[in-house]
Amino acid sequence: MGDTGLFGDMNLIGxxxxxxxxxxxxxxxxVMSPGDAAYATREMIKPKFAIPVHxxxxxxxxxxxxxxxxxxGQGATKVFPINPGEKLSF
Structure with missing residues (x-):
């Protein structure tokens, strides 16, 4: 399935x-660097919300x-940089 490089199947996921x-x-x-993760988020997956991990x-x-x-950057994805033990509700 798809490219097995740095971004793997992120286009497929998105x-x-x-x-x-x-x-x-x-x-x-x-894992991905912040810049690579931002690219994958913005250009491939395009979610409404993102929680950075690892x-x-x-x-x-x-x-x-x-x-x-x-x-x-500014865009359609809202980022929730939570700390250990914090909880989010959607």
Whole structure:
């Protein structure tokens, strides 16, 4: 199925499943960087809401929510940069 490169099947996810909410990894070492995650969010998946995950837990996962939000820019996706233990209701 599709490209197995950096973005894998993100176009498929966006076009076929059309998710309203995504948990998007932004850490940068083992997962996408904030810039790559922003590109995938904005250009491929196009959700209404995004929750950044997999960042800041080890020294290698240096990506930040501020970098992700900055790279994502103003658009249709609302970002919820939550902290451990916080809850969201939709």
């Amino acid at each position: 076009s076929y499943y059309k998710p309203d909410l995504v948990l998007i990894p932004i850490g940068g070492h083992f 960042y800041g837990t080890t020294p290698q996962l240096k990506g930040t929510t501020a970098e992700y939000i900055g790279a994502l």
